[in-house]
Amino acid sequence: MKGRNMTRWRDPAKDPRQEKKSNLITPQGYARLKGIHDHLSRVRRPEISAKVGEAAALGDRSENADYTYNKKELNRVIARIRYLGKRLDELQVVDRLPADTGRVYFGAFVTLEDEDGEEMRIRIVGHDETDTSKRWISVDAPLARALLGKALDDDVTVAAPGGETTYVITDIDYREPQ
Structure with a gap:
């Protein structure tokens, strides 16, 4: 069976996408991710929602390129907001220096x-x-x-x-x- 939803099988033991990611982050990195999340939630999503509403008001949606494009963009932004929200909850901010600064640790x-x-x-x-x-x-x-x-x-x-x-x-x- 061939189709656009078919993907190549990967061995989970060897697939690098299956490796566990560490949940450590610096305070600056956390603030940057939080800023992106807030911008997408408060600015970008309402802008695109308004564009979708305007395009939908024009009539026939099946041949409306603005509606189709903006709807896909809205779905992409919503997915990114959802991912960032979950990721921000998982992260552990490392906000202090290690006891032994003569050795290499996180943030060095x-x-x-x-x-x-x-x-x-x-x-x-x-x-x-x-x-x-x-x-x-x-x-x-x-x-x-x-x-x-x-x-x-x-x-x-x-x-x-x-x-x-x-x-x-x-x-x-x-x-x-x-």
Whole structure:
């Protein structure tokens, strides 16, 4: 049976989408998600609902592109609001520094040096606030898992697509949560 609703079967044990996400988040990340949720709920949803109402008032909905587009957009916004509402309830805000700031834990800014002497500065954050342009990686990422609990000048070996890479931790920094 073929159809648009058919999907490829994936082994649940090997499917990365089935991996459990950590529920940790920084206060800044939580505030950003809360702001997005509030904006969608208070501003975007009423705007789109009004557009759907105006388009529906024009008459025949079967050939009304404005109605169809705005209805799909409204459903997408409602789904996003629902997801964010559930996710915000699950999250645990980490709003204090660890007792031992000489080791790598959640929220740390870590400077790594590879075998070629090139430095890379990353931050370990929650799944919902990862940003590759800022080099913020998820606490669930293989590199972050390898770094957790390590101290200054420790060697860390991580399996990468191009083979194993070894890094040396050259700096660990925590900024006071605001």
